[in-house]
Amino acid sequence: MASQMIDDARVRVTRFDFAPGAETGWHRHGLDYVIVALTDCHMTLEEPGGATRSVTIPAGQSYARAAGVEHNVINGGEGPMAFVEVELK
Secondary structure, eight states: OOEEEESSSSSSEEEEOOOOOBOOOEEEEOEEEEESSOEEEEEEOOOOOOEEEEEEEEETEEEEEEETOEEEEEOOOOSEEEEEEEEEE
């Protein structure tokens, strides 16, 4: 599922591949990060307090978040999804 590509003094780059229904498990981001979708990513996000929301990130699109985000990411689509996460050290 997770394949580390780069881990140096400035960035950590990891590719994530998810089968339908696969999930990251609950985690908190310790660093600012950028996600770049390699496929259309139909994500179900479980958030603290019990909230759940669905988002779709089209292939080739990206978004950035600050450190401290806590969630569980689930592939809510019918096919595999993949994205690259770039953490800024």
